Amino acid sequence: MAIDVLVVDDQPLLRMAFTMVLGAQDDMTAAGEADSGEEAVRLTELLRPDVVLMDVRMPGMDGIEATRLIVERCPETRVLILTTFDLDEYAFAGLRAGASGFLLKNALPAELLAAIRSVAAGDAVVAPRITRRLLETFAHRIPEQGPVTDEDPRLAQLTERERGVLVELAQGRSNAEVAARLHLSEATIKTHVSRILTKLGLRDRVQAVVFAYESRLIKPL
Incomplete structure (x- = not known):
């Protein structure tokens, strides 16, 4: 069965590019597009996609809060965080919010498609080296309890x-x-x-x- 993917980004050209890549695959379908966190949550609840490609920096509700709400309301949907910088604190926040993966926006199409397939299958998509770098950089933000x-x-x-x-x-x-x-x-x-x-x-x-x-x-x- 085809993997239904919701594309979330506030930049129309990026949404179009992601949608075109998805449309060229036999096992994937672009379920829809959203340009804000609010719209991402609404469409996820409506369409129930298998995977959400989630930008983190958007006006209004950002991708972190949208991820938290999606994971809470639609636990069967997986969220794959897309970010510009490999040590973006938003990426770590997204993982803490329940995202199942982390990928750079400049990843090759083959890497993006492999990540989507892995996340849809229930695996996490964060290379060990990136996990290590994220934790080394941002784990000190975790409060002492x-x-x-x-x-x-x-x-x-x-x-x-x-x-x-x-x-x-x-x-x-x-x-x-x-x-x-x-x-x-x-x-x-x-x-x-x-x-x-x-x-x-x-x-x-x-x-x-x-x-x-x-x-x-x-x-x-």
Whole structure:
């Protein structure tokens, strides 16, 4: 079945370009276009697209608030953040708001299409190196929440092995890298990641990384 994609950007030429790229694919459909956060939320609720390509800097309601509302109201829809700079604080805010991916606007068409397919399939789209850079740059913005002994109660649901895997993920490592460091198979790591997400009620590994920092399982560099 075709992947329905809603394109959100306040620049008409960019919307047109994204729509043309999508229209050339056999497995994708441009479900609609929105030029503001408000319109993005309204159309998502109306059209229920599989993926929303979300710009972050727009007048009125920005892409961050729109992402939060979409994730809250339409949890089956995935949001892929589009931004101009690879260390844009808006991108990290978007991930914290529930976005499943992060991509630069100057990405090649093939990269954009691959990201859309990955997000639609339920995977997160943030390369480990970018995850690491985002966290190094913006994790210090996460507020301190009392003494270290005030551990998030959800962590108690994890086994020691799962906590160890989560720590590795939070440092921006891929499944293969985690598997090598913990001397386990990549398939086993994937199973642990799936269980971690289920136990913590999180959507994907990006949200797991953010949770690890916000719960203070590990501290920002």
